[in-house]
Amino acid sequence: MDFALSEESQAIFDMARDVGLSEIAPHARDWEAAGTIPKELWPKLATLGFGGLYVSEDQGGSGLSRLDATLVFEALSMACPSVAAFLSIHNMCAKMIDGFGSDDLKDRVLPRALTCETFFSYCLTEPGSGSDAAALKTKAVKTNTDYRLTGTKAFISGGGYSDAYIVMARTGEAGPRGVSALIVEDGAEGLSFGGLEDKMGWRSQPTRQVQFDDCATPLHNLLGEEGRGFSYAMAGLNGGRLNIAACSLGAAQQALDQTVAYVRERRAFGQALSDFQNTQFRLAEMEIELQSARIFLRQAAWKLDQSTPDATKFCAMAKKLVTEAGSRVVDGCLQLHGGYGYLGDYGIEKLSRDLRVHQILEGTNEIMRLIVARQMLAA
Numbered sequence: 001m002d003f004a005l006s007e008e009s010q011a012i013f014d015m016a017r018d019v020g021l022s023e024i025a026p027h028a029r030d031w032e033a034a035g036t037i038p039k040e041l042w043p044k045l046a047t048l049g050f051g052g053l054y055v056s057e058d059q060g061g062s063g064l065s066r067l068d069a070t071l072v073f074e075a076l077s078m079a080c081p082s083v084a085a086f087l088s089i090h091n092m093c094a095k096m097i098d099g100f101g102s103d104d105l106k107d108r109v110l111p112r113a114l115t116c117e118t119f120f121s122y123c124l125t126e127p128g129s130g131s132d133a134a135a136l137k138t139k140a141v142k143t144n145t146d147y148r149l150t151g152t153k154a155f156i157s158g159g160g161y162s163d164a165y166i167v168m169a170r171t172g173e174a175g176p177r178g179v180s181a182l183i184v185e186d187g188a189e190g191l192s193f194g195g196l197e198d199k200m201g202w203r204s205q206p207t208r209q210v211q212f213d214d215c216a217t218p219l220h221n222l223l224g225e226e227g228r229g230f231s232y233a234m235a236g237l238n239g240g241r242l243n244i245a246a247c248s249l250g251a252a253q254q255a256l257d258q259t260v261a262y263v264r265e266r267r268a269f270g271q272a273l274s275d276f277q278n279t280q281f282r283l284a285e286m287e288i289e290l291q292s293a294r295i296f297l298r299q300a301a302w303k304l305d306q307s308t309p310d311a312t313k314f315c316a317m318a319k320k321l322v323t324e325a326g327s328r329v330v331d332g333c334l335q336l337h338g339g340y341g342y343l344g345d346y347g348i349e350k351l352s353r354d355l356r357v358h359q360i361l362e363g364t365n366e367i368m369r370l371i372v373a374r375q376m377l378a379a
């Protein structure tokens, strides 16, 4: 057993950290205020292979392990978790195409996804079905030339911004076996969007409803086989959950690093805050919490890489554990900053807002517990 990162993995982390520092961190607050991320960012990240982190190399992707991919998201989140998580969604879609798409679909779609010329969104949730995603109602009716979609997807990160959408829609019976995954490109007839959602965090990512009104997408835009879409969507989520956890980890580490520097500088009652034992104990608690979260996350990523039978359970456990630890640590950092932690200039309040949603999406943390308990009781 080796707990150290290999030289190559460390280099991947460092590369992502550097590009985050130069290309993302200086703009993160402005992008949050603007409610969008300039599209020019993505091709820059794609030149480093971040457009298809775990797309196989023979398809032109980076072919990284899940573990190495979590390092990218951990490092990018030190600059901005909202930007990093947005890129994670695109990568989840690219991997679904690589993993389940026909050769024709891959040839047509993947090259532009890898360069991020086609930025992807993932459309599963609906106004009436979130946690119970298999109850989705958006319909796709097959004709001789295309699928015609009717329905509404809710909370879509990148809705009205992305160039293409992977849409889970019902082509058959009720329940998960009646769901197919279809690619719908921006500009498709019958595709429209709701207003911009006003959110607590992740504000630099535009979130909108995505609406299909007899929306046409060609037959060849079916991903894999009809009726398998729900299992593809769930397979994508295992890795997505690791990435979201990594985003919490990186952001919390950033907050903790900033806090260590801050408590050395800031003085009260004639001494540095760092001289109070309360401060020291709080720092130590947060360090213990983050380091143990990191080890647990990397173990889960390793299990997914090895396709162990308990990989899904470990991805769910890691998502729950790390996202909750990350939010606790950021909150502790905010407290140690006193009133300044509450001000935008110090960056901590943004992290607190950004990280909160990690306990809700890609499956709520209650659903993560459900997955864990089911596996335990089935054993």
Ligand SMILES: Cc1cc2nc3c(=O)[nH]c(=O)nc-3n(C[C@H](O)[C@H](O)[C@H](O)COP(=O)(O)OP(=O)(O)OC[C@H]3O[C@@H](n4cnc5c(N)ncnc54)[C@H](O)[C@@H]3O)c2cc1C
Pocket: 089, 121, 122, 123, 124, 125, 129, 130, 131, 132, 154, 155, 156, 157, 158, 199, 202, 207, 357, 360, 361, 362, 363, 364, 365, 366, 367, 370
């Ligand atoms: C900012 C943001 C971005 C998002 N981006 C996307 C995206 O890009 N694509 C996408 O498809 N979706 C996206 N989502 C949707 C997200 O995945 C859902 O919000 C999430 O799955 C929860 O669904 P819901 O909001 O309908 O809550 P509900 O399912 O209504 O849950 C409400 C509460 O009930 C609990 N609950 C539900 N069922 C159970 C149960 N069986 N046992 C115990 N407790 C339960 C939940 O844990 C939760 O606390 C996004 C959401 C947000 C907030």
